Amino acid sequence: MVLSLPLSLAFSLRASHIPAMDIFLATGNAHKAEEFGRMFAKARLDVRVRSAKELGGMPYVEEISGTFNGNCRMKAEALRAIAPRKAWVLADDSGLCCDALQGGPGVDSAIYAGMGATDAQNRAKLLEAMKKAPLHKRGARFECHLILLGPNQEVGKFVGQCWGKILEAEVGTEGFGYDSLFVPANEDRTFGELSPAKKDSISHRAKAFQLMAAWLRENGVA
8 A cells, every 4th residue: 555645744744854964164255155055956965055154154264284185174173163063064275276387376376466366366467477378388277175074073085176278368257266267178168158067067176076975975974
């Protein structure tokens, strides 16, 4: 015999479902939060993505470790300190590494043109720094490091890279940061021209996220 629940009860049960875990994002960057929101939704993980704003905002972190991984860990631990006990915290540190600049701006990507610099100012400085770079020296990669901290200090570390090249002028208005200057490998358009869905499938952050999603599933966390 097959029993069916009344529609109202079935809806109530679905609506009352409690996600397996809360994940607070250790970022004050609204663009990054949007990207993570899309990726979590697409992955259909049993999590509830929360903003650092719900905890009063992302605590200030002086990113002085000199590495993506070190800065990422500092941000994760800063938010972990104020997050609910059973919540998880996800931190991201990422940047653009250019061959002609010996890996720069790298960990300083967000402040390349100075503390408080806008994306446009950072791009302008990069264009100036790369102005005399020959075509074979315009290679670059976006790199993303993710660290996931659990209630008992469980740690997951995930790294994603996206290789490509830097153009001599901006093209496109999508995305943020250096997106309008970067053409990923095997593409003929910049991140600033690609749709969010396309970017989410090939970006450095997407690759790191995919590794994390697999880790969460394999460990039965979500």
